[in-house]
Amino acid sequence: MALQRTAPEGRRRRRAPRDPEGRMSLADHLREFRNRVIKAAIAICLGAVIGWIIYDPLVFRLTEPLRLSAAARHANVILAFQDITGAFSLKLQVAFFVGIILASPVWLWQIWAFIVPGLHKREKRTALAFIAAALPLFLLGCWGALYALPKAIEVLLEFTPDGASNILQADYYLTWVTRFILSFGLAFLLPVLLVALNVIHVLPAPVMLKGWRVAVVLIFTFSAMMTPTPDPWTMFALALPLTGLYFGAYGVARVLDARRARRQPDYSALADDEASPIGPQDL
Structure with a gap:
């Protein structure tokens, strides 16, 4: 008669059931963060292999x-x-x-997956929608940098005196170019950040509208710092799309605020000494 081998009780490891509300201990948060970072790093390394292969045409x-x-x-x-x-x-x-660019769907997803356990079911659906929008916005920003790059280089080279030559360190030039492209891509994630703050009830739409003047000044200041050319063209190339994205984020936040307001129960008909009922939406 064949004997069935069973693992000792001490060796049996059962996965703890996941809390439907997303509550986790500090150790679980740290392990979750470690796993997300490892997955993102592996994706970036795989993308870097492709970058190594296409290095010559890319540098050209x-x-x-x-x-x-x-x-x-x-x-x-x-x-x-x-x-x-x-x-x-x-x-x-x-x-x-190149690995950062190609792996952007993975590390953006890992950021969302790490935030998700702290959100309710309705907020998770909203978070999934705006994180899905983060990828095309990031890639759009990188494409915009490639569009603005020739003008920026042209303006900078105009300061070279006639008859002089520019001997540039290759690592300095390509570091400057890659940072220029990444700064555009990350800047275009601004609406994602604003909508995320609205989803977690930190930045209501009226506050965004009230502070639009300050936001526009900060956007133009940031654009002037991130574009290394003295001409206003490259600054406007970054600042104007960011301003449009800011007001686009305000429109999304206004829709989300309106939906939350419709879900709120109306207690105006209750008397002053009458207790209001407590439902799941109030917890």
Whole structure:
């Protein structure tokens, strides 16, 4: 007669049931955070492998505005490496940049998945909707940076005196370009952040409308800091879309506030000494 082997009781590990309300202990939060970070890091590393493969055509594309601007001015622009390991370090850096871009669906999802346990069911559906919008906004911002990049380089090269040459360190130039692109992509996540604050009842729509002047000033200040050129063109290229996204986020927040107001029970008909009923929506 065959004997069935069973694991000892001490070795049996049962997964603890998940709290429907998303309540977790501090240790569970730390483990959850660690797992999310590991998954995002693996996705970025896999994307970096692709970045390593397409390094040459990508660098050619990123340096194209530099070559075109130099040719238009009949100037000489040279990309140089400071030491013998500079080319290798630069390839790693560009590959990591590509990994962040390609893995953006994964790490944006991991951010949402880490926040989800603290939200109610209705808020989870709303959070899923605006996190799904975060990916195209991030990619739109990166595309906008590529659109503004040639003008920014053209303006900066105009300060070179006639007859002089620009000898640029390759790692400095490509670091500047990648940060320029990432800053545009992250800046376009502004409406996602604003709607998230509204979902968790931190930033109501009337507050957003009341403070729109301050928000516009901060947007233009941020755009001036993130665009390294002295001309206003590149600043407006970032500030105007961000301003439109701010008011778009206000419109979404207003719709969410209206829905929450309709779900609130009306206690106006109760007498002053009459107790109001407490339902699940009040907890």
